[in-house]
Amino acid sequence: MTDHDSVPSFAVMGHPNEGKSSVVSTLAEDDSVRVTPTPGETTECRSFPVIIDGREIIRFVDTPGFQAPKKTLVWMKSYKGTGDQIVSAFCEANKNNPIFSEEHKLFTPISRGAGIIYVVDCSRPLRRNDKTEMEIFRMTGLPRMAVINCKTHEDQYLSVWKNELLKHFNTIRIFNALNASYAQRIDLLESLKGIDPDLQFPLESVITAFKKDWERRNDESAEIICHMLCRCIEYRVSKILTDSSKMQSAEKNQMETTYKNKIEKIEKTSHTQIKKQFKHNIFNYELPPQSILHEDLFSTRTWQVLGLTPGQLAAAGAFAGGIMGAVLDKAAAGLTFGLFTAIGGAVGAGSAFFGAEHMAHISVVGQKIGGTKLTVGPNKNIQFLYVLLDRALIYYSHVINWAHGRRDNPDNLSGDLKHTRTKMGFSSSLTTSQKKICSVFFKSVRSKDPVRKEKSRRALMNIIKTILDDISSSEHRHI
Numbered sequence: 001m002t003d004h005d006s007v008p009s010f011a012v013m014g015h016p017n018e019g020k021s022s023v024v025s026t027l028a029e030d031d032s033v034r035v036t037p038t039p040g041e042t043t044e045c046r047s048f049p050v051i052i053d054g055r056e057i058i059r060f061v062d063t064p065g066f067q068a069p070k071k072t073l074v075w076m077k078s079y080k081g082t083g084d085q086i087v088s089a090f091c092e093a094n095k096n097n098p099i100f101s102e103e104h105k106l107f108t109p110i111s112r113g114a115g116i117i118y119v120v121d122c123s124r125p126l127r128r129n130d131k132t133e134m135e136i137f138r139m140t141g142l143p144r145m146a147v148i149n150c151k152t153h154e155d156q157y158l159s160v161w162k163n164e165l166l167k168h169f170n171t172i173r174i175f176n177a178l179n180a181s182y183a184q185r186i187d188l189l190e191s192l193k194g195i196d197p198d199l200q201f202p203l204e205s206v207i208t209a210f211k212k213d214w215e216r217r218n219d220e221s222a223e224i225i226c227h228m229l230c231r232c233i234e235y236r237v238s239k240i241l242t243d244s245s246k247m248q249s250a251e252k253n254q255m256e257t258t259y260k261n262k263i264e265k266i267e268k269t270s271h272t273q274i275k276k277q278f279k280h281n282i283f284n285y286e287l288p289p290q291s292i293l294h295e296d297l298f299s300t301r302t303w304q305v306l307g308l309t310p311g312q313l314a315a316a317g318a319f320a321g322g323i324m325g326a327v328l329d330k331a332a333a334g335l336t337f338g339l340f341t342a343i344g345g346a347v348g349a350g351s352a353f354f355g356a357e358h359m360a361h362i363s364v365v366g367q368k369i370g371g372t373k374l375t376v377g378p379n380k381n382i383q384f385l386y387v388l389l390d391r392a393l394i395y396y397s398h399v400i401n402w403a404h405g406r407r408d409n410p411d412n413l414s415g416d417l418k419h420t421r422t423k424m425g426f427s428s429s430l431t432t433s434q435k436k437i438c439s440v441f442f443k444s445v446r447s448k449d450p451v452r453k454e455k456s457r458r459a460l461m462n463i464i465k466t467i468l469d470d471i472s473s474s475e476h477r478h479i
């Protein structure tokens with residue numbers, strides 16, 4: 001059903017505290033909707049439009065819960081006018097009636113043409129008031145769908161609820177406002193088409209717009225991830241040592257810390273940009289308590305669980321050319337023993353710091369007048385690419401599955417990661433040709449040839465995009 005201005009509109013209605021506002025928040029991807037444990041939180045109807053490309057394509061109206069359902073039903077049963085006018089007649093007759101102040105508000109959107117989404121928590125017993133509310137909806141004769149939003153895993157009441165709902169609604173969907181994925185939201189829209197033939201066409205366009213917008217977000221996210229990878233792989237930090245023999249360990253540590261902080265900052269920025277793509281603006285997105293992303297990027301644990309296995313790395317030729325170690329530039333030849341030791345120390349510290357992966361590339365790139373230039377990075381271990389990629393993909397998978405109606409931490413969706421040594425990221429499932437593209441990208445990022453660089457970047461982008469599309473359409477929640 002469409003409102004006066006042809007934008008499909010749905011009023012989300014029901015008993016107080018059943019999760020109506022949470023459903024609106026998730027469907028409209030709007031975390032500004034007020035959701036609280038206090039019954040009667042929503043006191044006014046409020047429209048939440050979904051805007052794509054600057055155009056409102058659908059709107060969901062949050063409504064207060066019923067306050068006087070029994071009396072409303074009595075009024076409706078005594079109504080003598082034409083059936084299809086019953087809601088407008090109720091609104092007209094009761095606009096100043098304090099008994100029906102809430103009902104007047106919540107009927108107003110449907111009197112203007114909005115379809116009905118009736119939200120019920122079927123994890124609790126069915127009560128007489130629920131039957132009354134359902135009867136009211138049946139009497140409106142308006143297009144309606146019941147949405148079962150179970151607050152707990154209790155399912156002993158479900159069949160009783162379903163039997164009752166089926167008497168009053170022709171479409172019933174299970175939709176959890178706190179866990180619904182993108183695919184489930186699209187499914188819900190698909191089934192809304194069934195509640196009114198007039199909705200078929202407009203909702204078809206809404207679904208197409210949703211899918212196109214999601215594709216755009218995935219394209220954008222692939223760009224963000226690729227850009228982050230390029231910056232991290234290229235990054236190096238240099239320092240001129242005026243008197244190399246006196247290089248203090250504090251200075252060495254500081255260079256490593258600078259390197260590490262910068263990489264972490266680049267990564268964090270990219271995650272924030274991904275989060276924005278998916279309209280998480282107000283609440284700080286919380287990772288599931290056992291996510292591997294709680295581990296530091298450079299922790300041993302991260303490197304154990306993410307990236308490729310040693311076998312896969314060897315097969316991908318990652319060890320060729322001794323790139324796993326710290327490499328002293330040729331310019332280091334002739335350095336004093338003192339500096340050499342200092343570099344050795346820095347490399348040692350780097351090894352521990354990088355989870356014993358020996359991935360820091362520390363080089364002396366020249367002895368300038370008045371000092372020697374010591375450089376940390378760029379990281380030449382390809383595992384760095386895979387670990388960063390895995391972390392970005394895992395982050396993406398959490399963000400897209402973080403329903404906007406959720407106000408707390410997600411459930412523990414993963415198993416116990418403490419002891420696993422198995423690779424659990426996405427990269428360990430890449431095909432041989434995809435890994436080859438990653439290798440080419442890894443080498444080309446630092447290449448001076450912009451054409452080669454861009455070509456390999458595009459190829460990697462396509463891989464990332466394919467993975468993002470797969471994650472979007474899968475129900476699987478990642479670590």
Ligand SMILES: Nc1nc2c(ncn2[C@@H]2O[C@H](COP(=O)(O)OP(=O)(O)OP(=O)(O)O)[C@@H](O)[C@H]2O)c(=O)[nH]1
Nearest residue numbers: 016017018019020021022036037039040041042151
């Ligand atoms: N565990 C769980 N809690 C839920 C679910 N849906 C909503 N809640 C919680 O239930 C409480 C009420 O949710 P709201 O969305 O505000 O409910 P409402 O129907 O809009 O409530 P009123 O506006 O007061 O009528 C909030 O604390 C929600 O976080 C659910 O599926 N599972």
Ligand SMILES: [Mg+2]
Nearest residue numbers: 020021041042
């Ligand atoms: Mg509410």
